[in-house]
Amino acid sequence: MSLRNCAFGLMLILQLAGALAAPPTAEVDQRLQSLSGELRCLVCQNQSLADSDAELAVDLRREIRRMIEAGKSDAEIRDFLVARYGDFILYEPPFKPLTLALWLGPLLFLVLGLGLLIRSLRRRGQENSES
Amino acid sequence: MNRFLWPLAIFVLLLVLLAAGLKLVDQRELPSPLVGKPAPAFRLARLEDPEKSFSPQEMQGQVWLLNVWASWCVSCNREHAKLLLFVGKVPVVGLNYKEVRGDAGIEVSRLSSEAERQLASERAVKWLRENGNPYVASVLDLDGRVGIDYGVYGVPETFIIDRQGIIRFKQVGPLTPETIEQKILPLLSELQGSQK
Numbered sequence: 451m452s453l454r455n456c457a458f459g460l461m462l463i464l465q466l467a468g469a470l471a472a473p474p475t476a477e478v479d480q481r482l483q484s485l486s487g488e489l490r491c492l493v494c495q496n497q498s499l500a501d502s503d504a505e506l507a508v509d510l511r512r513e514i515r516r517m518i519e520a521g522k523s524d525a526e527i528r529d530f531l532v533a534r535y536g537d538f539i540l541y542e543p544p545f546k547p548l549t550l551a552l553w554l555g556p557l558l559f560l561v562l563g564l565g566l567l568i569r570s571l572r573r574r575g576q577e578n579s580e581s
Numbered sequence: 582m583n584r585f586l587w588p589l590a591i592f593v594l595l596l597v598l599l600a601a602g603l604k605l606v607d608q609r610e611l612p613s614p615l616v617g618k619p620a621p622a623f624r625l626a627r628l629e630d631p632e633k634s635f636s637p638q639e640m641q642g643q644v645w646l647l648n649v650w651a652s653w654c655v656s657c658n659r660e661h662a663k664l665l666l667f668v669g670k671v672p673v674v675g676l677n678y679k680e681v682r683g684d685a686g687i688e689v690s691r692l693s694s695e696a697e698r699q700l701a702s703e704r705a706v707k708w709l710r711e712n713g714n715p716y717v718a719s720v721l722d723l724d725g726r727v728g729i730d731y732g733v734y735g736v737p738e739t740f741i742i743d744r745q746g747i748i749r750f751k752q753v754g755p756l757t758p759e760t761i762e763q764k765i766l767p768l769l770s771e772l773q774g775s776q777k
Contacts, residue, residue, distance in 0.1 A: 492734040505683065506734055509725050534732035536614040 478518050485524055486511055488541050489531065498541070613732055613751040620647070620742045621730035625720035628677065628705055635674070635718045637746065644772045646673040647740040648716070649733050652708040653684040657737045660755035664715040671769055675716035677705050678736050679725045697723060741765065743772050 483500055489510075491502035499507050499514075510531070517527050531539050543549045615621075624636045637647075648664060650657040667673050680701035682689050689697060701721050709719070722728055731740065734753070741750040750768055752760055 505679075506725075509729065513726075513729055533614060534729060535734065536732075 478515060481518050481524070482511060482515050485514060485518075485527060489528075490539050490541055492535055492539065613748075613753075615732055615740075615748050616751055618748055619746050620740065620748050621727075623720075623722075623727045623730065625722065625727065628675075628702060628709075628719035628721060631702070635720050637674075637742070640672070640674070640742065641746055642744050644671060644744060644769060645742055646671055647676055647731075647742060648673055649676045649678050649728065649731070649736050649738040651678050651680050651683050651736055652704050653680075653686075654678075654736045656755040658712075660737050661712050661715070663756045663758075663761060665713050666761075668715055671773070672717040673715050675709075675719040676727065676731075677701070677719060677721045678728050678733060679723065680705055680721060682724065683736075694723075739765075741768055741772070 486499035486507075487501075489499040491497045491499050491504055491507045493504040493506050494502050497504075497507075499510055514527055514531075517530065522530075528540065537543055543552060545553055620637045622637060624634050627633045627635050646667065650660075664673060681687055681692070681697050681704070687700075692700065698721065701723055705719065705721065709716070725733070731738070732751075737755055739752040739756055740748050743749050749772065750764065752765075756765070
């Protein structure tokens with residue numbers, strides 16, 4: 451009985467130690483991949499950091515990996531890069547006053563288009579009933 | 582008549598918008614978020630005397646330029662004569678960016694870090710001896726880590742830093758006579774003139 455307890459305790463300790471240690475490589479790789487996929491390579495502006503072989507992209511991936519291994523969150527890493535290279539490095543622009551038109555523009559056009567559609571449908575309906 | 586004119590008007594408007602957009606996109610230069618922020622701190626060994634180090638804090642109280650360069654960088658070569666014009670007018674600090682790693686012709690993985698430092702130092706010193714040295718101090722950023730803090734993405738780059746250590750201007754790419762005349766000199770005299 452006590453041996454079993456002991457084994458259980460040992461397992462618990464091992465698991466805890468595992469959780470506390472650096473994240474496993476596969477997980478780091480996966481996060482690096484997804485994170486650098488949503489970041490723009492600044493040298494070759496039509497590629498993501500994940501796809502690019504440009505030197506700066508290699509350096510930045512190394513830096514991101516270092517930060518992931520140091521336990522930084524995705525948001526912290528994104529902030530780090532934006533502070534240095536600007537919003538341009540993000541493929542998805544942030545929602546702020548400067549980008550209001552960008553985010554809300556499509557919605558505005560949708561409402562406008564729906565309004566026009568309804569108006570013309572009504573008019574057609576009236577014409578039909580009149581004739 | 583009206584039925585055909587409206588779509589045409591919208592089409593022309595769209596064309597104008599797209600043309601304007603193309604022109605905007607064509608400027609590859611990006612606004613730097615670092616302008617208006619304190620110059621990132623670093624401490625690197627001086628090229629002339631590796632025993633001594635350099636840190637931007639030492640320049641506190643002066644207006645100065647930070648120029649990012651490398652001997653393999655072709656446009657740095659073209660820019661060089663313009664940098665020499667600043668000698669005696671404003672201190673220029675040279676940040677040598679990835680002297681060895683940035684050169685595609687060299688396989689860095691075969692070099693020890695000491696050998697890399699040695700080679701970088703030799704190349705930089707030789708280049709400055711041959712082309713003239715515009716820098717009051719030069720440092721080697723071997724792995725480009727300091728470059729990342731300064732958001733460097735295309736050498737040469739030049740920063741103007743004010744007396745309080747705030748970055749006031751950033752130029753990506755070589756300094757041209759136009760940027761020097763229209764932006765850099767006016768800004769320098771404004772910054773140097775204020776509160777001596």
